[in-house]
Amino acid sequence: MEIKPIRTETDYQKALKRLEVIFDAKRGTREGDELEILSILIDNYESENFPIDMPDPISAIKFRMEQMGLKQKDLVEMIGFKSRVSEIMNKKRKLTLSMIRELNAKLEIPTEVLIQDY
Numbered sequence: 001m002e003i004k005p006i007r008t009e010t011d012y013q014k015a016l017k018r019l020e021v022i023f024d025a026k027r028g029t030r031e032g033d034e035l036e037i038l039s040i041l042i043d044n045y046e047s048e049n050f051p052i053d054m055p056d057p058i059s060a061i062k063f064r065m066e067q068m069g070l071k072q073k074d075l076v077e078m079i080g081f082k083s084r085v086s087e088i089m090n091k092k093r094k095l096t097l098s099m100i101r102e103l104n105a106k107l108e109i110p111t112e113v114l115i116q117d118y
Contacts, residue, residue: 003038005041006041006045011045015042016042022034022035023035054113056116057095057113057114058091058118064107064108064109072086072089075088075089079102079103094118095114
């Protein structure tokens with residue numbers, strides 16, 4: 001396949017088909033180099049044409065809690081009183097800077113996600 005920029009949906013589909021063919025190519029081979037370059041081009045096209053918005057802070061917290069097997073009561077040490085946790089999780093109260101720092105440190109949720117408005 002001739003390597004060229006992916007500009008259209010047709011180019012994108014062709015690139016995906018070629019990627020399937022050379023997916024198991026060994027690194028350092030001609031096909032391996034093609035695979036690496038094609039992957040970068042596909043990733044760039046997808047980032048520009050199919051952007052994924054960041055989740056709102058509360059959705060991110062809930063998702064991370066689910067991943068870690070945590071319950072709402074487990075957030076008390078990070079956020080404060082049980083009633084405050086409930087208000088935050090029901091979007092009736094905003095996260096404070098100290099809460100954001102704690103959630104970032106303990107749940108490893110990026111601060112860019114936690115500081116968003118909701």
